[in-house]
Structures are given as structure tokens and as C-alpha cells.
Amino acid sequence: xxxxxxxxxxxxxxxxxxxxxxxxxxxxxxxxxxxxxxxxxxxxxxxxxxxxxxxxxxxxxxxxxxxxxxxxxxxxxxxxxxxxxxxxxxxxxxxxxxxxxxxxxxxxxxxxxxxxxxxxxxxxxxxxxxxx
Amino acid sequence: xxxxxxxxxxxxxxxxxxxxxxxxxxxxxxxxxxxxxxxxxxxxxxxxxxxxxxxxxxxxxxxxxxxxxxxxxxxxxxxxxxxxxxxxxxxxxxxxxxxxxxxxxxxxxxxxxxxxxxxxxxxxxxxxxxxxxxxxxxxxxxxxxxxxxxxxxxxxxxxxxxxxxxxxxxxxxxxxxxxxxxxxxxxxxxxxxxxxxxxxxxxxxxxxxxxxxxxxxxxxxxxxxxxxxxxxxxxxxxxxxxxxxxxxxxxxxxxxxxxxxxxxxxxxxxxxxxxxxxxxxxxxxxxxxxxxxxxxxxxxxxxxxxxxxxxxxxxxxxxxxxxxxxxxxxxxxxxxxxxxxxxxxxxxxxxxxxxxxxxxxxxxxxxxxxxxxxxxxxxxxxxxxxxxxxxxxxxxxxxxxxxxxxxxxxxxxxxxxxxxxxxxxxxxxxxxxxxxxxxxxxxxxxxxxxxxxxxxxxxxxxxxxxxxxxxxxxxxxxxxxxxxxxxxxxxxxxxxxxxxxxxxxxxxxxxxxxxxxxxxxxxxxxxxxxxxxxxxxxxxxxxxxxxxxxxxxxxxxxxxxxxxxxxxxxxxxxxxxxxxxxxxxxxxxxxxxxxxx
Numbered sequence: 001x002x003x004x005x006x007x008x009x010x011x012x013x014x015x016x017x018x019x020x021x022x023x024x025x026x027x028x029x030x031x032x033x034x035x036x037x038x039x040x041x042x043x044x045x046x047x048x049x050x051x052x053x054x055x056x057x058x059x060x061x062x063x064x065x066x067x068x069x070x071x072x073x074x075x076x077x078x079x080x081x082x083x084x085x086x087x088x089x090x091x092x093x094x095x096x097x098x099x100x101x102x103x104x105x106x107x108x109x110x111x112x113x114x115x116x117x118x119x120x121x122x123x124x125x126x127x128x129x130x131x132x
Numbered sequence: 133x134x135x136x137x138x139x140x141x142x143x144x145x146x147x148x149x150x151x152x153x154x155x156x157x158x159x160x161x162x163x164x165x166x167x168x169x170x171x172x173x174x175x176x177x178x179x180x181x182x183x184x185x186x187x188x189x190x191x192x193x194x195x196x197x198x199x200x201x202x203x204x205x206x207x208x209x210x211x212x213x214x215x216x217x218x219x220x221x222x223x224x225x226x227x228x229x230x231x232x233x234x235x236x237x238x239x240x241x242x243x244x245x246x247x248x249x250x251x252x253x254x255x256x257x258x259x260x261x262x263x264x265x266x267x268x269x270x271x272x273x274x275x276x277x278x279x280x281x282x283x284x285x286x287x288x289x290x291x292x293x294x295x296x297x298x299x300x301x302x303x304x305x306x307x308x309x310x311x312x313x314x315x316x317x318x319x320x321x322x323x324x325x326x327x328x329x330x331x332x333x334x335x336x337x338x339x340x341x342x343x344x345x346x347x348x349x350x351x352x353x354x355x356x357x358x359x360x361x362x363x364x365x366x367x368x369x370x371x372x373x374x375x376x377x378x379x380x381x382x383x384x385x386x387x388x389x390x391x392x393x394x395x396x397x398x399x400x401x402x403x404x405x406x407x408x409x410x411x412x413x414x415x416x417x418x419x420x421x422x423x424x425x426x427x428x429x430x431x432x433x434x435x436x437x438x439x440x441x442x443x444x445x446x447x448x449x450x451x452x453x454x455x456x457x458x459x460x461x462x463x464x465x466x467x468x469x470x471x472x473x474x475x476x477x478x479x480x481x482x483x484x485x486x487x488x489x490x491x492x493x494x495x496x497x498x499x500x501x502x503x504x505x506x507x508x509x510x511x512x513x514x515x516x517x518x519x520x521x522x523x524x525x526x527x528x529x530x531x532x533x534x535x536x537x538x539x540x541x542x543x544x545x546x547x548x549x550x551x552x553x554x555x556x557x558x559x560x561x562x563x564x565x566x567x568x569x570x571x572x573x574x575x576x577x578x579x580x581x582x583x584x585x586x587x588x589x590x591x592x593x594x595x596x597x598x599x600x601x602x603x604x605x606x607x608x609x610x611x612x613x614x615x616x617x618x619x620x621x622x623x624x625x626x627x628x629x630x631x632x633x634x635x636x637x638x639x640x641x642x643x644x645x646x647x648x649x650x651x652x653x654x655x656x657x658x659x660x661x662x663x664x665x666x667x668x669x670x671x672x673x674x675x676x677x678x679x680x681x682x683x684x685x686x687x688x689x690x691x692x693x694x695x696x697x698x699x700x701x702x703x704x705x706x707x708x709x710x711x712x713x714x715x716x717x718x719x720x721x722x723x724x725x726x727x728x729x
Binding site: 003004005006007010011013014017018020021023024026027028030037039040041053054057068069070071072073 | 136137138139141193194195196215216217218219239257258264265267268269270271272273276277279280388389390391397398
């Protein structure tokens with residue numbers, strides 16, 4: 001391992017290493033970040049949810065969008081897999097269906113970065129026990 | 133490099149390791165490989181999370197799910213359910229004791245809500261055996277910035293301005309100590325880290341060394357730069373094998389990176405650290421005794437002055453700070469003295485780590501801003517008294533501290549507030565007692581400890597404490613006489629005034645504070661030969677209620693010393709002179725006829 005020669009060296013090192021723990025840093029305050037849940041039950045995975053998730057993780061990182069991407073279970077929209085739920089800070093969650101990597105890129109560009117809605121939204125047609 | 137989408141943080145503190153957290157981590161890894169997820173999910177062993185009551189603790193990142201009481205067998209469920217299917221494993225979630233609801237997110241738990249973690253900032257967050265994770269959290273950048281941009285004097289002023297006081301117990305202003313050591317002229321100076329944590333039940337220094345060893349090494353190097361020392365020594369008790377192991381790893385890694393050793397940051401400054409082992413004597417936490425022990429002499433204190441800042445290790449100027457004090461230093465430089473001063477109270481800025489123990493629901497390691505009240509610590513963070521019993525007292529400051537009562541519950545915790553109310557901060561042990569605890573026995577317990585730990589050098593401590601202990605023993609045996617309480621108090625005050633070092637001067641505190649705060653309890657032991665808490669065996673009487681006893685003879689048959697007699701189908705009686713108070717009869721009696729008086 002090369003030695004740290006000066007403060008600049010250390011700072012560069014820190015910036016390179018930050019990626020290793022940003023996931024943990026973010027989990028301390030997820031409410032202030034874009035939260036994305038990818039439905040990853042058997043049907044979701046079979047329809048390509050893992051690719052969608054990997055794509056979103058990489059893409060958001062390379063575009064430096066602060067987001068937390070997690071997997072979740074079946075959302076029930078089997079006809080529209082892969083599905084993802086996006087929660088912008090301070091907004092209600094929105095569910096998108098049939099999200100392949102192309103759709104994912106559109107969602108990132110339009111909805112996540114600019115707040116514009118895109119086609120493919122699955123309306124929230126149920127009530128949760130929290131609301132009751 | 134594999135890019136992980138989830139991290140699973142497994143607590144690697146001593147407590148959780150004792151409950152097989154190592155096996156949990158390896159089972160998680162095995163299960164992840166089985167499901168071909170080893171490149172997606174990283175298992176990280178961290179330092180202590182603090183919530184030891186619920187250990188072993190596992191935290192899922194990024195969704196912040198907090199699993200408690202995890203067993204090695206649960207690893208597979210966590211992988212199959214949580215990681216693969218994204219469903220939380222309900223049965224492993226924390227249950228809120230009040231609402232009985234599952235709480236999945238640690239930020240919503242009462243235990244964590246009121247805490248502010250500065251000294252423990254990295255514990256339970258980074259892998260302590262990996263310097264990269266420390267650097268990623270701005271590790272060593274305080275050291276680098278100081279060395280490139282500040283003079284030692286300016287850096288000392290930051291510590292002075294922050295108002296940081298020694299976390300080992302005395303509360304001496306750290307900046308002033310550094311300044312005094314800087315001003316002493318010598319060809320060689322030393323930085324010593326006091327990791328000889330000795331209060332019964334206190335384990336904050338161990339947890340910091342186990343969870344974030346680099347923060348202490350960085351602070352020692354900063355101190356070395358400020359006072360002009362190129363050698364650091366960590367005095368740690370040999371009973372802390374895991375802390376020692378992680379320290380050694382940390383020292384090696386820091387040397388490899390050139391963050392310890394010669395020419396650090398290319399500034400020509402040299403600093404290296406070595407570890408010295410203590411045999412675990414309580415008195416060696418006192419700085420002069422500690423220095424003697426490191427020199428290979430008996431661990432005995434000497435009169436100050438000269439202070440170690442003038443003449444310490446090998447008669448050279450030495451700056452001794454405790455682990456928690458050091459752990460605060462990098463954070464103060466990164467965020468500034470003003471930031472630190474805003475936390476806590478005016479005279480005691482910052483936070484304090486406490487080892488919360490005794491009869492509270494949430495036993496564990498907590499860090500709160502100074503000025504937090506005892507009530508908040510015990511009832512909000514600690515979750516109240518176990519089994520719904522009544523709060524009686526809280527002991528702070530270990531064997532040197534005192535017991536505080538219900539009247540003190542709204543006392544804001546800081547150095548001066550605790551001192552004024554007859555206790556002290558100490559290193560941060562906090563033991564909660566309920567109505568079943570006898571305060572005379574509590575005082576005796578602490579005195580047991582100081583009698584055992586007295587180094588024997590000065591008479592007040594060596595002989596005085598022994599006599600104090602004998603008097604307390606007499607009282608708990610019901611042989612106390614009129615006048616004993618006055619004698620007890622007089623002797624305690626004499627020891628306080630005449631003992632040589634901190635150990636002796638503070639050893640009568642538990643006796644004096646319990647006498648002040650619970651006078652009626654001492655009175656009833658001496659005058660009525662009764663222990664109100666029902667703890668002193670010698671003062672208990674087992675009595676059979678003749679109205680409830682049906683004469684079934686069960687008790688007389690189970691009594692190991694044949695103290696119970698009586699005709700069949702007629703009420704029995706217990707002969708108190710024979711009874712050894714073992715309690716076997718009470719357990720057997722089906723009619724609730726036997727009671728303790």
C-alpha cells in the first residue's frame with residue numbers, strides 16, 4: 001500500500017473510498033433522498049427486475065443523484081412487472097410499471113430529476129392499513 | 133471491485149460476539165454465496181451498536197432495518213426473506229415495550245431518539261479493522277489539516293475553546309492540560325492514552341477501542357503534534373483482548389499508510405504509538421499510578437505536584453488523556469470548537485457516553501448531550517425500570533461516585549451538577565436500582581471493591597476503608613449499635629480528607645451519599661434490625677401465618693435444617709434461631725402461608 005504523502009493525497013483517497021460507505025451514510029437519513037423500491041419477487045426477477053435495479057443503482061450514481069435503491073417484495077402488479085416505487089423527498093410514492101432499463105432511464109431523466117410524470121404510472125387504487 | 137447494493141452490519145462488540153455474532157456473520161456469508169449474492173451484499177462486522185440488551189444486533193442497509201436478538205440460525209431467513217424477497221423478518225424486529233408494536237427502523241426507537249453520538253460516531257457504522265472505512269468518514273483529515281495549516285499553539289487553542297473536559301472522571305479542561313505539557317521544556321515528551329477502564333460495569337472505552345480504534349490513534353497524533361511529543365503509549369488492561377487485537381491491527385494499518393511513523397504527511401513530524409498492558413488494578417486508572425505501572429514499578433500513586441505535564445513517564449513531560457476524551461478530538465477539529473460548544477451545557481460542553489446498567493429495561497451503551505436529565509436517560513432511553521418496579525436510586529461515577537434519588541431525577545447531567553448533588557461524573561458508569569435494592573448493601577458492595585483495589589500505600593485508604601467496611605458489615609448483620617452511624621460518618625470524612633490519591637479520597641462517597649439520601653434505611657437497620665428492601669438476610673424473619681397454614685407438613689419436610697415443627701393438620705412454626713433463610717419453604721407452600729418480615 002502506498003503511503004499517504006500529504007493532505008491532498010488523503011483527501012483524494014477519502015473521495016475514492018467514500019463510495020464504500022455512502023450506502024450506510026444515506027441510510028441514516030433516507031427521508032431526504034429519493035427512495036426507490038424495486039419489486040423483486042420471483043415474478044419481478046423473472047421479468048428482469050434485477051437488471052432494472054442494477055441499472056438504476058449504476059445510473060443514479062454516475063449522474064450523482066442522491067438516492068437509496070432497495071428491493072422489496074411483490075407489489076401485486078404481476079401484469080406490469082418489473083414495477084418500481086419512487087418516492088421523491090416530501091412527495092407521495094408513485095408506482096411505475098413495466099420498467100425495463102429504457103423506461104428506467106426515462107424515469108430518472110424526467111421524474112426523478114425534473115419532477116415530470118411519465119407514462120406507465122400505476123394509480124394507487126388501494127388503501128393501506130395505515131390510512132384506516 | 134464488486135459493487136454492493138446492500139450492506140448487512142453485524143455487531144462485533146464483545147457483548148454480541150459472546151452471543152455468537154461471529155457465527156451469524158459467517159452464516160450470512162455462507163447463505164449469500166449459496167444464493168449467488170456475494171457480489172451484491174456485503175457483510176460488515178462493526179463495533180458496538182450500544183443496544184446490548186437486545187444483542188446480537190444486525191442492521192440492514194440501506195433500508196435501515198434493525199434486527200435484535202439474532203441467532204446464527206436466523207441468517208438464512210434474513211437472506212431468503214429480507215435480501216431476496218424484500219420482506220422484513222417480523223419476528224426479529226424490535227418490539228416497542230409500550231405500544232407492543234414492531235419497530236423496524238432504529239431511528240424510531242426510543243433508545244436511539246435522544247442520543248447524539250460524537251465519541252461513538254463510528255461505532256456500529258464502520259468496520260473497525262479497515263482503515264479505509266475510517267478514512268472514508270473523514271478519518272485522519274483532522275490530523276492532516278492541523279499539520280498543514282495550523283501551528284501547535286493554534287491547535288491547542290481550538291481544544292481550549294471547545295471547552296472539552298477530561299472524560300475519565302475528573303473533568304479537567306483538556307486544552308489546558310495540553311498547553312501545560314507544551315510549555316514544559318524537555319528533549320522528550322509523551323502522549324499517554326489511559327485505557328485502564330476500571331469502574332464496575334463501565335465499558336465505554338472498550339467499546340470505542342473495539343469499534344473505532346483509529347479515532348484514538350488520530351487524536352493521539354494530534355496531541356503529539358500539539359505538545360511536541362513523538363511517542364504515544366496506550367495503557368490498556370490485558371482483560372480487553374478484542375480491543376487490543378483491533379488496536380494492533382489499526383496501528384499496523386496506520387503505519388502502512390504512513391499515518392503513524394516518520395515524516396507524517398510529508399511535514400517531517402514523527403509519531404508512533406505502542407501498547408502497554410495493565411494487569412487490571414483499579415488504582416492504575418489514576419494517572420501517576422498508571423505512569424509508575426508503565427515504568428515497571430508498583431502501580432502506586434504519588435503526590436501531585438509535580439503533575440505529569442511537568443514530570444511524568446520516565447520523568448519527562450507527559451500528557452495523559454482517557455480514551456473517550458481522545459475520541460472527541462478529531463470531531464472537534466473537523467466541525468470546529470463553536471459547534472462543539474453549542475452541544476451540552478455551558479460549563480460541560482459536548483456529550484458523554486454512559487454504560488447504562490442495573491434494573492432498567494434497555495441495558496446498553498449510550499451517548500447523550502451533557503445537560504440531559506437523569507429521567508430522560510433512565511426512563512426514555514433506558515425504557516424505565518424492569519418488571520414495572522419502582523425506581524429507587526441511580527449510582528453514577530462508579531466506586532468514587534454516589535447514589536442519587538428520585539428527587540434528583542430532573543437533574544441535568546454535567547460535571548458540576550453531579551458534584552453539587554453529592555455524586556460525580558466518573559468515567560460514566562450508571563447503575564439503576566429499584567425498590568428491592570438495599571442501600572446499605574449497595575454502599576458495602578462498592579466498599580468491597582475499593583478495599584480490594586486499595587494499593588495499600590496510605591493508611592487512611594488501606595486501614596480506614598477496611599474499618600468502614602467492617603462497620604457496614606455489622607449493620608447489615610443486624611448488630612449495629614447506637615453511635616455506629618456517627619462513627620461511620622466521621623471516619624468516612626477523615627478518609628476523604630486525608631487519603632493520598634483520588635481512589636482513597638472518593639472511596640467513602642457511596643457511604644456518605646447513601647447516608648445522606650437514605651438516612652431512614654440506615655436507621656431501620658440499626659434501631660429496628662430491619663432491612664426495608666428485604667435484602668439483608670440476617671435481618672429477615674420467615675414467619676408462618678397460623679390462619680393460613682393447614683398443617684400439610686410440606687415445608688417441614690423440605691427444610692434442610694429442620695427449623696420447622698408442628699403436628700399434622702395443625703399450624704406449623706419456624707424456629708428463627710435455626711432457620712438459615714434459604715427460602716425453600718416459601719417455594720413449596722401451596723397456601724401462601726409463609727412470609728418474610
